[in-house]
Amino acid sequence: MLFNSTDRPKSTAPWFLEQVLEYDDFPVNDTDDCAICLDKLIEKDCLKLRVIKDGESYGCAHVFHKSCCENWLKQANVCPLCREKLPEDDREEELKQMEERYVRLQQEQQAREKRADDFSSTMFG
């Protein structure tokens, strides 16, 4: 085993994978090979490792076969060719953000209830 559990490579973020699989309408250079299987790129469906999200671009724009790259991206979040880091599937970060949202909502709810209490005590107190 190459990696221990704390140093395990993360898989690529699902939204990134989805987008690169969806936007396959780009010109493919017929002299280029897929760096994963070394076959010509024009022989199969291709994807480009580039996604524009919220005005920011992610990925290095290298091109691979869809079938080759999809499997790779489910196990690693780097480009198979240049090793550029891609958006990672970071569930821990997501959970933390969800928790923060939940705490904030609770605080807002408490503040609302307090206001309601103050209101009724001035009206009926």
Ligand SMILES: [Zn+2]
């Ligand atoms: Zn390939």
Ligand SMILES: [Zn+2]
């Ligand atoms: Zn690359």
